[in-house]
Amino acid sequence: MSSIPRDQWYVAAYGREIGREPFGRTVCGEPILFWRTRAGTVTAMSDRCVHRRFPLSQAPSRVVDDQVVCGYHGFTYGADGKCVAVPGQTRVPRTARLTAYPAVEQDSFVWVWIGDPAKADAATIPRAPWLVSPEYTTVSGMEPLKARFGLLVDNLLDLSHETYLHGGYIGTPEVAATPITTEVDEEAGIVYVSRHMDDAECPPFYAKSTGLSGRIMRWQDIEYTPPCLYKLHSRIAPPGVLPRADGSDPDAFHVEVVYAITPETEHTTHDFWAVARDFALDDQGVSDFLAEQNRTVVLQDVAALDVLEQVIATEPPGYQELSINIDTGGLAARRLLARQAGQSTGGRV
Amino acid sequence: MSSIPRDQWYVAAYGREIGREPFGRTVCGEPILFWRTRAGTVTAMSDRCVHRRFPLSQAPSRVVDDQVVCGYHGFTYGADGKCVAVPGQTRVPRTARLTAYPAVEQDSFVWVWIGDPAKADAATIPRAPWLVSPEYTTVSGMEPLKARFGLLVDNLLDLSHETYLHGGYIGTPEVAATPITTEVDEEAGIVYVSRHMDDAECPPFYAKSTGLSGRIMRWQDIEYTPPCLYKLHSRIAPPGVLPRADGSDPDAFHVEVVYAITPETEHTTHDFWAVARDFALDDQGVSDFLAEQNRTVVLQDVAALDVLEQVIATEPPGYQELSINIDTGGLAARRLLARQAGQSTGGRV
């Protein structure tokens, strides 16, 4: 059985990626075609012509008005996936229709429902409001990963690796040294992992962007909603500066690091990343710096996880890992993902 | 079971490709060595030394007089495949012999029989006489296809794709819009597909080569003899100009477009193409133009079919296509090919 949960919402793209040209992306093994109607709505339908399976995202396929025309024999489909014209005859077969996918544009992402469409409920899509809030400035990107999505979940749930894999960027000795606390909301299906460092070295990522020098308070509060959305609430402040009693926190810097972890296939992943900050909102230099730094950090992860995927591909069956305290969050995430995958019912297998 | 018919003739090469150097090409999964004797005859034998399977087409293997010498240990074979010398001893093992393939050079092609050699009958090789006729001038080539041969059969039997995939070269709106007529000669095993456009736009391919401008009559008469030989009899004339009662047709332009569709393996194909014309016989500019145009068109097909092969490789089992009227010829071809494959008996499996 696949380890990828179905009957779930996944981020397929940033809204900015979808325009008036056909755009193809594979999500959970399903090739999906996206394009935007003249009214601006994002469509999502199967990226295979019903006739001879030519990808509708592939040139010379093209969008004309509110229809997409196959580049092989000219089968033409409307925004709902229904075929409206075929070559050499006026009658269009009744069954000629592309599978349509429920799609929602929200928080800068295009979300798509994989599985039984009858179960799709847009109200259950997890939120990342900072990415489109005027009170935050966001930089973002996506890196392709040649590794199964579970390896990225492991990676992000255990930030002790920052000290080793991301030293000189976001890692300092305190991250690996400081114990974590983990909580699981079984009903909501959310994993929380917190690491509060009250007296820590300030890594370049935060020193250059906030202007702080010397020791800092650094709080990392992870909130992972399997399968797709990961949020790291990062709080940076001078030592001893705490949030006020009323909940406001004007003397700290807040960075919301958001990942969308989308399986492309069983062994490849779309690694969407975004960094939203509530300071230096109009400072392009800070935006450029954080974008370059975070992309570098993501590519360090990509290099390591691509290696791990190859390692797994060549290791004998029954290989055993050894887990310790830092893995509590990752193991909880695996458990929730396995539960979701076991409950999957919808769509093609 | 393989979808590739055996006990059949296939085009392995153009005669011009075979000379006094060893030449290797795989046909229907069988690696075959070709070379030309001093008398000019094309030989065809297994491209694997009987000793340690080194390919005899691979340097430093070489042809010396009328023998081929293996580049690994020097096993030496005559034009009939019989081993005549081995290293370190004078006795040559009696069983040391390369499998020989029936081969015929005809109509510019080298045909080779795949299957039981006892069934090979050169008289049954389908003909394409224009390719060597003094009344025609021919340009030709071969493009490797990373797709199963059936996808190329589908492609060539349904020319409605010219409008979309080859627009600006040979495609105009009328090709996709005009219905076809299909006939199958079950006994001879030939599929005929005709599309007669009596008032059509003249595509650049024919406008520049014939000098016609404005509207034209354009007749496409396909004759496919599975598995290998495909002929498109193309007739271009000013509107209203018909062949005469005596069968002559002096006021039309005739182009014979010939494809040899040769499986290299289950998933790759040799796509031989030739364009013979009965006009502008000595005009090198027209030859250069048609060669460049047709090669471009073939490469557009190659790009599309290579994508389809990848699509098939990743799709779930049981995928269903939808067929319409334009597919009548292609479906008939599939049926004849399946019948041929089911009747195959000869040679290795």
Next chain:
Amino acid sequence: MSSIPRDQWYVAAYGREIGREPFGRTVCGEPILFWRTRAGTVTAMSDRCVHRRFPLSQAPSRVVDDQVVCGYHGFTYGADGKCVAVPGQTRVPRTARLTAYPAVEQDSFVWVWIGDPAKADAATIPRAPWLVSPEYTTVSGMEPLKARFGLLVDNLLDLSHETYLHGGYIGTPEVAATPITTEVDEEAGIVYVSRHMDDAECPPFYAKSTGLSGRIMRWQDIEYTPPCLYKLHSRIAPPGVLPRADGSDPDAFHVEVVYAITPETEHTTHDFWAVARDFALDDQGVSDFLAEQNRTVVLQDVAALDVLEQVIATEPPGYQELSINIDTGGLAARRLLARQAGQSTGGRV
């Protein structure tokens, strides 16, 4: 069952390759980490962190003092493979230990035992003393081979291929033409193949290095100790010059050509090669010439064997080779290797 014998010593590297940086090499399918302690001892342990399998030879993993630190989460191991530190907690799990491999540095090679460590006996490692003898000068290297190790064994046991594959370097007509004598020491497990050419052309490899011109005596005495060590005792002398009655041989040139044949995986091989000579000891020009020549010869073998591996990958099951007298040594080697593989017991499967 694997064709690779276990419970055997294999050459993993030259000693010069191992220093204070982590060095990874796969031997018989097992990824092994090597590094040298401050005292100079070569360590050998599993190249997979016990935590999340990150390769310890992969940056940013690093050696610090006499420990190796994983580049992913910082798990730290001593020279014996025992884990001594983990992130986020002071207690180190008792079972956290890398598999250690018996390793011996000898005759310029690092030998490693693959299989049951209880059976490892360093006294049984075959010797190649010339490679570190002050009476010889040695050039050496290693070329990666994309072919199973058995193809290299075949190649080296049958030197008749020198005439064809290595003409112009080490091959002359006499090699393929001269019969061999083969002996097998079943108890010691050694295959001997001898070819004594008493009146032979001098190939460039020996002409330029020895200064001999004209005809030569050329003796090739192969001694192969399966699975890994192959020695070719090569004696070059003017015609009629024999070793003296006391066993000394001052008027001949001696070259010891040593190969270590180490399976990397079932289908790839490390091809270690060394050429030791007892003449022109301090002549850098001769060293450079022999190194360049032998590397070229090895790369000719690599090209041929890489082709053979691809041939085998695509041939139908049950393919039959034809063997003749020159193959006697190679067939004996295959038999000893099969016996070793059948007796293998140790380690992972």
